[in-house]
Amino acid sequence: MTSGLRFDHAVLPNGLTVIGEHNPRAVTTAVGYMVRAGARDETPDVSGVSHFLEHMCFKGNERYSADDINRVFDELGADYNAYTSEERTVYYGAVTADKGGRLLELLTELLEPSLRQDDFEMEKKVILEEIAMYQDRPAQRLFESANQRYWNGHPLGNSVLGSVESITALTRDAMQVYFDRRYAPSNVLLVLAGNYDWDAMLAQAERRTASWRDYQVVRERPAARPARGYEELVDPKLTRQHVALYAPGVPVESPQRFVPVVLANAIGDSSGSRLYWELVDKGLSDNAWLAHESGEGEGAFVGYLSVAPAKAEEVLERYQQVLARAQDEGLTPEEWRRAQRKIATGLTFRAETPLGRLMSFGTAYQTLGVYESVADVVAAVLSTPLEAGLELLRRRPFDDAYVLALGPG
Structure with missing residues (x-):
């Protein structure tokens, strides 16, 4: 089951940890950025910002427009997506092994978003529609409410989507502050799996993230007082x-x-x-x-x-x-x-x-x-x-x- 597998690990000068599980028999490469930022890290005034920010990272920056990002993913034939949970936000993709470096490049661009005001206002409508969609799904509504009530004020009870009220009130500047506080290199893990060139991918990651400034990120872990x-x-x-x-x-x-x-x-x-x-x-x-x-x-x-x-x-x-x-x-x-x-x-x-x-x-x-x-x-x-x-x-x-x-x- 593990014959030929190799675990790779390095910490870049900026604090970004890079790990990999190399499989020489694999014909694909998977790459992912895992950010230790999720719903549990939000305050009530920015409820839902982690998930909203995940969407905004696909809107691009000065080098890549949203259309560019989608087009290049398609050109790579990538299986890609992102998700937000209570504890992390993950941006990931998988391609044939010869395209791993290009996938790493594109995923790195996602973590350098411009957070343009026009994109923010447009994507806010998408998030509000997503909240409305889940309101039509009884099981989703049930667990959204049950999770909040059970955890009884503990951060694990925070809503991933946020509410209509919190998303409506959220500002682009508040999202930028959250990004600047949570997306520190030492709070991000770059993960590789499958067939890849470790030395080449590591050098590329170090070169592309050299401008990322590190700082301390603290996650609150209060004791829970669950409801019954x-x-x-x-x-x-x-x-x-x-x-x-x-x-x-x-x-x-x-x-x-x-x-x-x-x-x-x-x-x-x-x-x-x-x-x-x-x-x-x-x-x-x-x-x-x-x-x-x-x-x-x-x-x-x-x-x-x-x-x-x-x-x-x-x-x-x-x-x-x-x-x-x-x-x-x-x-x-x-x-x-x-x-x-x-x-x-x-x-x-x-x-x-x-x-x-x-x-x-x-x-x-x-x-x-x-x-x-x-x-x-x-x-x-x-x-x-x-x-x-x-x-x-x-x-x-x-x-x-x-x-x-x-x-x-």
Whole structure:
């Protein structure tokens, strides 16, 4: 699985860290800039600025217009995009191996945006339309509200999109201030994966980013005080009851970080789990799952249920009974092994492309500061002991659950 792979690492004079996982058998190269700036780093007055800024980076600068950027990506035949989460903003692409240097050049241009006022006003309309679009998606609305309410003022509850009010009020100058405070070289990670010339790419990165000025960036990590209990939102236009469940989990830096992942898979994977057999297979719900999300300093189990309103109370009770039985009785060794194998297989599938590997080992390195090969991660998952899962269940995390329902009332 790792034969012939090589991990590369360097820190440039300006503070930019560059890492790579070289695979001489790959026919493509993936490149990504991972900026440690996301919704959790925003204050209420600029809510949504990280995601808005991601859009603005594709609007170009004095050298490249927005049309130029799109045209060159297409000329390269690139598979490219960007995303913003609570913890980072990522700009990435993948091309055939002979075009890796040109891809690096173009992605570097994205991180040198002009943030023109005309582009800002135009893109603001796009962001507002995106917010409106998600308002038409019940599950998206549900989790937007549930995440904020569960985290109860903690930065992990900040909205990635922001609100109509915050985006409308946001100014171009405020975005520039945010960019200048968060996009420091030492707060950015350049990641390479696949088949690339390390010396050439490193020299290119050093030359192209030599003008980037470094400065200290601090991320606030207050203690969380999660909410618990049950709340309901009513929308008479809906025909389904949508339910979100949150419960205390494990932070990403914990040595036990794989334990809740395996546990959630066994209880609530979309197929072959306890929730699936109890609710979906029996036709009581069209969708019922449980997962685990890890952030810096905090983590949470996150669940979802979609059900006919007339059956909502009964099915939610059965959902919670599944969680309670797991806490009372534990899991069987076979359930644990099945979950481990499913996770290991998914990790292996994702590792078959350089772009998949870039996302996996890049985000892990940015958070933990260590390189983990796919073999390392698979081995860690497969060696995670059932007893660790049982110990977590003995803490009864689901007794402290927060549940938010959205339905027709």
